[in-house]
Amino acid sequence: MPPLKQARRRAFALALLAGFAAAPTAMAETPPGLVDTVVLDATDSPQGDVQLVADTQYADTPYVAYLNDAAPLVDAPQAEAPQPVPMDDPAPAATVDADAIAAPVVTSCNCCTTPCCTKAKKAAATAAMKSAYAGVFYANNFSYLNDPCYDGPSFIGDNLKGLLGGKLDIGGEARMRYHNENNHRGLGLTGVDDSFFLTRYRMFANLRVNQYFRVYGEYLYADSGGETFNNRPIEENRGEIQNLFLDTKLTESLNLRLGRQELLFGDQRLISPLDWANTRRSFQGVRGTYTGDAWTVDGFFVNPLNRNFANESKIDDANEDVDFYGVYASNSGTALGTMDLYYLGLDNQALDFDYHTLGSRVVGSTDAGVLYAIEGGVQFGSNSPGFGDHSAGFFTGGLGRQLSICTACGEWKPTVWFWYDWASGGDDFPAARGDDSFDHLFPLAHKYLGLMDLFARRNINDVNFQFITPILGDKVKLMLWYHHFFLDQATTPYGVTEAPFNSVAAAGDKELGQEIDMVVTCAINPRTNVQIGYSHFRAGDYYDTTAGVPTNADADFFWTQFQWRF
Secondary structure, eight states: OOHHHHHHHHHHHHHHHHHHHTHHHHHHOOOOOOOOOOOBOTTSOBOSOOOOOSOEEETTEEEOOOSOOSSTTTTOOOTTOOOOOOSSSOSSOOOOOTTTTSSOOOOSSOTTTSTTSOHHHHHHHHHHHHTOSOSSGGGOOOGGGGOTTOOSOOOTTGGGSSHHHHTEEEEEEEEEEEEEEESOSSSSSOSOOEEEEEEEEEEEEEEEOSSSEEEEEEEEEEEEESOSSOOOGGGOEEEEEEEEEEEEEOSSSEEEEEEEEOOOOTTSSSBOOOTTSSSOOOEEEEEEEEEOSSOEEEEEEEEEBOOSGGGTTSOOOBOTTEEEEEEEEEEEEETTEEEEEEEEEEEETTTTEEEEEEEEEEEEEOTTOEEEEEEEEEEEEEOSTTSOEEEEEEEEEEEEEEOOEEETTEEEOOEEEEEEEEEOOOOOSSOOTTSSSOOOOBOOGGGTSOTTOOOOSSSEEEEEEEEEEEOSSTTEEEEEEEEEEEOSSSSOOBOTTOOBSOSSSOOSOSEEEEEEEEEEEEEEETTEEEEEEEEEEEEOHHHHHOTTOSOOSOEEEEEEEEEEEO
């Protein structure tokens, strides 16, 4: 066995032993009950996964949140952090802790019919209900079911929460989506048409063994049907252990997680479970979280699961040829808003490259109501043989504002954003995954670079504008998003898998084209929604002037999706 793999396995074993070494103390003492923290932005949307190791208050019940670190650092508290509206993934996770729903709340009065329940408390309980399901299900928070001030609706599956005396939650999701793809079936602008259906089912069980240990498991089944051509690897996985891990509380501020787990950090530009994909993304390894007074620091060492055609009908194993590791720190209390700092390492032994990314993210708003979001980083290391040393970078900047316009029908409050995205390209041709272009790691590219998924965050410029508005009441929203794409270097665009689009000839022109995306989202209730989307891509001069491209025709994408959680 290579020394590197031996060392990794030894480190993993020592981490496991460290977790169980805390067991005797854990069994000897029982700390107070724990509940999760939900952080909302200015529009009452749940923000990323937050962990607080400090006494706080939920309704009239004090609690400490610690164990369910959906992505403690990924999206640490973002009460002031504006976000673009994601069309493919529920809002980033609200944190759930290991002892949420430990026991029903006991109250001396009927709060829903007496003055002890204020309007604010009822509103907080309703907001907690709406955000109960997170971007990663291990961060789900059903503590509102124990809140005496909650007097909202009940849903199918509520009776599966808080079983075994408040220790066990069971639930899941069913999702169906229809695609009609014109000129872009496959990766990039291919000239191929296809239409098909995607179905996905998820089931989870969250067992809080005691105040120190939690076991979480999640099963996923994803399939496609009706297509003419071969499916993409992200569309089929007929039975998968998506999550299966043990959480151990080592100290009041330190938590250790071992096993198979999804990762979600920040705005998901570099690390995401990729919810748009039918299969979702997952990893296997170890993760530790330290929560201090101001900063939350997350460290991890994982291997991605093998998601390919060969594994579609069996349980995926971890790809030990690819090591992914890093440290992610977040502080939501700075003068600028939420600030993240991170180091991410990727070592691909199969393609023989290793990359190191240093980056930061700031999101917030001014007193004048201007929304802003900035993220960027540098990337260095060694490219695959023949491509030399690696030197790359990326940047995203956005400015937005929620408008208030008086109309004959009342106040109209649309939100507008202006964005610029850049990721460097190398000057080598033919190109390869291990060349000098920026590597976007494990992102949710679909969320930011066009819903048609034509381009990766790699050798790209994207000037884009976003408009979001409620229509037909608060339950229906319209999003319009315009993109203008052009290359950074005159080589080739890359697909979302980071494979070069063209290996025949370098770009004759950098102009890739323009895309307009339209999505209507209808929330039937907080557990069920329907989406309808249409996108059009107008091909630019690159496709007219470059040899080897499959087509220079425009492309269209129509889709509709139904999602139900229970």
